[in-house]
Amino acid sequence: MSYKYFIPIKNSITLLFLIHSFTSCTSYDNSDIIVETPVQIDTTNQTGEENNFTPIGTIEILNIDKIDNNFILVNDAGANRVYIMNKHAKLLYEWSFSNNIGNDVYLLSNGNLLASLEADEPKIPLGGKGGKIQIIEPDNTTIWEFIYSSEGGETHHDVQMLPNGNIIAMVWERINSAIAISEGFMLEEDIYPESIIEINPSTNEIVWEWNSMDHIIQDYDQTKANYGVISENPNLINLNYTPQNEILPGVKGDIMHANAIAYDKVNDVIFLSINAYSEVWVIDHSTTTEEAKVHSGGNYGKGGDLIYRFGNPNTYQNPKGTRLFHNNHFPNLLEDNNQGKLLIFSNGNDIKQSTVYELELPSTYSLQTNFNNEPTVTWSFTDPNLYSGKVSGAVPLENGNILITEGDFGFWEVTRENEVVWKFNTEGFFWRGYSYSKNSPEIKLLGL
Template sequence: MVINLKHKTPFLLAVILSLFLFNACNDDDDIFTSDDDISDDLVDGSTVNDDYTVGLILNTADAYNGYTLFSPIRSTTTYLIDNCGEVVQTWPSEYTPQSVYLLENGNLLHTGTLDAVNSEFEQAGGQTGRVELISPEGEVLWYYEVNSSTEFMHHDVEYIESSGNVMVMVWEKLTADVVEAAGRSNATELWTEKILEINPTTDTIVWEWDAMDHLVQDENPTASNYGVVADNPQLLDFNYTYEDSDYALDWLHNNSIDYNETLDQIVISSRNFNEFWIIDHSTTTAEAASHQGGNHGVGGDILYRWGNPQVYDMGDDDDQMLFVQHDANWIPSDYTDGDQIMVFNNQTGYHENVDYSTIDVIDTQVGADGSYELNESGIFGPDYFTWTYEAEERTDFYGANISGARRLPNGNTIICEGTTGTFFEVNYEGDIVWKYINPVDETGAVDQYSTPNRNFVFRCDKYAPDFPGLAYYDLTAEGTLESGSDYTCTITD
């Protein structure tokens, strides 16, 4: 099916202005690069708006035919657009977001930014405080808040389709006495990271994991967690400190969570450890606080970690592969590179003092029983990535923080370079086949040829036309967000 759309009438939508400030917050070894400039050598039917400053820049027949979901960090509205850059659905909220997700039942899972009861929690970036479910009609069906003097919700959330439960990420502020007793040298107040799983029907916490239950350190022999760090890769070195942490109290700065229902495991991205961790979700809360129980017998200890073995006293700078990464997520089993982990590697050029980013895929080499093995060097493999995207001129692609990437059913990858609000899709060879720039900044939707100011987007995702949640919506194209766009676009199904 071919649909021809002529963009003449802009989509008019009132956008409530945000008052919150954003804080910065296998064997193939394939590396694919692409020139960030739009090629003139495109197939017939492509839309090329390379003189535009916002909205649709490129659409080709090689783009995956789907709907892109995004919610600007400084807007209270979430948008769903088609491949021609036209709005097909919006959701209102009273709160500006970090992550948002469309669910199979048609509801929108939306984080909301609150004024923190303890203003310290606004220093590290990524603060939220609230998660809510919004119906197709725009009604808030449920919400939950974690916002106190000692706890605050942040960054990402995860919905478990089989149970309807919601996982949230929470900072907890610890006193200096608690931190010292746990063996940290030069102890001060510090934040730990918790995961809470909430049942929206009962508003109860049904499962919990706390990083403080999984520590090792080799500096204070009087503490119960004293041990050899390199001998305990399943634990977190409590005296490891990332020298470029944005906020000293925020020791770990976890920034994403994803759940694999087949494995019943969770992957967590830790910015300040420059690695992601996989933990067992099959435990009870009591087991998750221990080193025993669950499908793998280790309680809430780390099953697998990757990105920077220096944090468990192994390897050196040459072994560090991830740099303040975001959005660690499992690629679905039936997709290209299925069951592997994709990340947005924000500051790949860290050791070279060059600002550029990459998208990387890691084969965790998971066993049939969901287990993971250290290699002969005592490090979790692999040695390198399965697949990497970087720009031909690598500094043309860079997101210092936020941002994300997801593999699509046809093998393409949708990328959100969040600091410029730029979404683009690349095929497996690394060619850009679709590109869009978020036109919504803190003033609302800007006119075409204007330059948006701080049009940040935490992350975007693209949904297949047959995604169950889309069946609840009409999906009629209503025009572009920005005024002044005038082009012909073709969507090929």
């Protein structure tokens, strides 16, 4: 792999001298140097560090003065690799795993990893399959493991640790075709709707659970008890939305395909990214498991019904809202001064164009019929070259920039003024990238 550097011609310095100055302090061939938009750089030490390493990918430095200088934890699901690199594409730390990664892996504040992995023999082999969750110490010692993998259900994609130390995970529940039809599903096939479980790692007990099938509605079979008018029930989930959706004609049972989970500790609610519906569901976590099965109870009085949803009002036949998402990944809830906002990646499968949105959520979660329930867009970024039909996401950086993961490319760093200042590319399939300050506790505990 090689570096690409974008170098200015400044004042009376000739291009030949500039290239000579740069190559004299590096080991890279000058055929990798590209002259582009001027930026001010120190040609005696372009990267700010010794260059006695082999970069793990190609970087483009577009404006060195505006690049965040912290580390990235890379989830490369295609290569089953999780590693930390710096902005010079230098590999700093890498873990090994007992099983293939089931997508999400991230650092906890104590330096351990929380990892969603594939079970030894996944029973529901859909995209993002999992079945095993582990906590792993920096020396690759597994200190906790939870297996949830059977013909009846399997964890998948994403996990998150709650402030109380418990862990929430998404589960595909297998519903056979006969039961699906009895619930008003319009196709004769097994389905895999979404559930959420909360695990206590001290006991391995499931201490809370939510199941989407307790909160469905359909307007296909009027003989069923859950038959109703979709537009009049925005808190319920249209069981047949995906089979009727022209974008995903062959659903093959994975009718919802949740791909991310997030927890809002201020409001005690869970965000679930539903890729097949091109929207995010918000669920009240303050309920008991029994309340989560019904339509009342909890802080919001709705039990396990959706207290809010956004991204695609077509899912509940709402003519007032404007659709934002075309498949989506990683509802990343922001904190501190940005509390109440989130970043999210809209893949844009049907339009072949991806967009990152920053959204300001409503101060009170509610859903009304025939009303624009969508959040406010406070920032967005797209580019003709930004497109990944799968995975991907965005995180804020310490300097105010945004780090974007483009799943089949690598990473972009962009400013709030939508200036691209840095890019990284290598062969891989990148689930997410997480940014960690060089001075953060978890990085120091790794000895970096």
